[in-house]
Amino acid sequence: MSKILIVEDEEAIADLEKDYLELSGFEVEIENRGDTGLEKALNGEYDLFILDLMLPEVDGFEICREIREKRNTPIIMVSAKKDDIDKIRGLGLGADDYMTKPFSPSELVARVKAHMARYDRLIGSSAQQNDVIEIRGIKIDKTARRVWVNGEETNFTTKEFDLLTFLAQNPNRVFTKDELFRDIWDMESIGDIATVTVHIKKIREKIEYDTAKPQYIETIWGVGYRFKV
Numbered sequence: 001m002s003k004i005l006i007v008e009d010e011e012a013i014a015d016l017e018k019d020y021l022e023l024s025g026f027e028v029e030i031e032n033r034g035d036t037g038l039e040k041a042l043n044g045e046y047d048l049f050i051l052d053l054m055l056p057e058v059d060g061f062e063i064c065r066e067i068r069e070k071r072n073t074p075i076i077m078v079s080a081k082k083d084d085i086d087k088i089r090g091l092g093l094g095a096d097d098y099m100t101k102p103f104s105p106s107e108l109v110a111r112v113k114a115h116m117a118r119y120d121r122l123i124g125s126s127a128q129q130n131d132v133i134e135i136r137g138i139k140i141d142k143t144a145r146r147v148w149v150n151g152e153e154t155n156f157t158t159k160e161f162d163l164l165t166f167l168a169q170n171p172n173r174v175f176t177k178d179e180l181f182r183d184i185w186d187m188e189s190i191g192d193i194a195t196v197t198v199h200i201k202k203i204r205e206k207i208e209y210d211t212a213k214p215q216y217i218e219t220i221w222g223v224g225y226r227f228k229v
Contacts (some may be wrong), residue, residue, distance in 0.1 A: 002047040002116055003027045006080070007037030007063060009055050013101075017050065020105035021112065032084050043068040048116055050108075051079030051095075053079035053086060054095040063091060068094030070157045074115040078103070084194055091198040097185065097194065114186040119158065128194050135229055138207060140165055140215065147206075154206050158182060160209075163199050166206070167217060167227035200225060 004021055008014035009032050018028045029044075031037035034055035041049055041063060049067060051060040064075055077090040080098040080101040088097045097114055098106065122145065131142040139148040145161055147154050148209050156164065168173070175183075185195070204211045218228050 001025065001027045003029070003045065003047045004050060004112065005041055005044065005046045006030045006050045007041070007055060007060070008032065008050070008052040009034075010052070016105055017108060020109050020116070024109050024113070026112070032056075034060070034063060038063045038066060042070065046073060047076045047119075048076070048112060050076050050078060050112075053077060053081060054088070061089060064090060064093045064095050068157060072119075074110060074119050074158065074224065076108075076115065077109075087194055088198050091195055092202060096157075096159050102165075118186055119161075122158070122162070133165070135168055135171070135227075136216070138168070140168055149207050156203070158205065160199055160203050160206075164203050167225065171229040172229050174220050174226045175221055180224065 002025075004026050006028060007019055008017070008030065011032060014030045016033065018030055021028045029040070029046075031040055035057035037051075037055065038058050046213050049063075051063050053060040055063075060077055060079070062182060064077060066076060067073065075095045076097045076099060077095045077097045078101060079090075081088060082100050087100075090098050097111055099111065108189065132169075133140040133142065137150045141147070142165055147156055147161065163180065166180070166184060177193045179195045181193065201211075204214055204217055207216055208214045216227060217225050220226060
């Protein structure tokens, strides 16, 4: 049974999320403080994390950052704050998704299932022979989920890797942000287009010599992005 850790200081919300997730077959634990939540996240074995942004002692941003330094387990951040800057910061730290309160528990369950299914498919590929993409100094090992840029290995979050790989294996094809969100996050965008923009920015910082003049991921204004070969 897949195990989820919810770090949420509003007990009524945490309990509601827990009830819906358990009804869907997940094992769920709750922590109401950021410091104890961080300790559990780093020392326990979990398949997905749901992190509130505003927490006592340690906030969701710091928990996300420290988790991402050690593992690629899916992270969903939730917050009542609607500012794009918070969403951008959370995604930039490696969160896979960002949901703004209030949201329906059924939507949360749907997103949890989508992220966990995709992660399971990705890690399940380890038994296959390595599948490698090489384009102009970039080497992407799809099986080992490793990337080298001009011979130097570079670390990518789960969704950064997925997005880079998807674009690289569909070269010269233009994708809209909606299409990328649907293909990479396995769900409709529901207004979360900023998620794609943030991930493209982070990928460019890791693969481009000059992010102002990208040589790999090109912006097609008014349409979306394409990977040039």
